Amino acid sequence: MKYWLMKSEPTAFSIDDLARRGTEPWDGVRNYQARNYLRQMRVGDQAFFYHSNCAEPAIVGLVEVVTEAYPDPSQFDPDSPYFDPKSSREAPRWSLVEVRFERKLARPITLRELKADPALAGLALLQRGHRLSVMPVTPAQWRHILALE
DNA sequence: GCCAACGTTGGC
DNA sequence: GCCAACGTTGGC
Numbered sequence: 001m002k003y004w005l006m007k008s009e010p011t012a013f014s015i016d017d018l019a020r021r022g023t024e025p026w027d028g029v030r031n032y033q034a035r036n037y038l039r040q041m042r043v044g045d046q047a048f049f050y051h052s053n054c055a056e057p058a059i060v061g062l063v064e065v066v067t068e069a070y071p072d073p074s075q076f077d078p079d080s081p082y083f084d085p086k087s088s089r090e091a092p093r094w095s096l097v098e099v100r101f102e103r104k105l106a107r108p109i110t111l112r113e114l115k116a117d118p119a120l121a122g123l124a125l126l127q128r129g130h131r132l133s134v135m136p137v138t139p140a141q142w143r144h145i146l147a148l149e
Numbered sequence: 150g151c152c153a154a155c156g157t158t159g160g161c
Numbered sequence: 162g163c164c165a166a167c168g169t170t171g172g173c
Contacts, residue, residue, distance in 0.1 A: 009171090031156075053171045111172080129154050131170050151173085158167080
């Protein structure tokens, strides 16, 4: 089993939204590297749910991957903001996985706190740019972060 | 709202 | 294939 971190802007889709919905297709990823990570995901993988672009960026919950990657339908929908005219049903460019709410953390583990922790210096979230919306987390990083809760 | 860091696009 | 222009992300 692998571990991941997935970003969402809470004004668009928050951990509480996911808690209400239960399971959600993680659509709209339009970056090749992030897409490749989605395609590496397997049912049962675990991910941190991270709130980005907000007052207090933080890891706020845990989710489980419940499907393999499949073509993101929004790429074919001209009315969707994620529509990609260069993609086709014969050769879909973009993928998604579905994730299921597992639980909220007892408290948010903030970006500031992650940055201040020497054990997490290698965390992908903290590397230059860190603009990927989906990124891997090592088992050691996963355990270390959960122990901060 | 600013701006640094990137990815993508497209002219050449 | 280079690279400037442009758009987006996301912390602050």
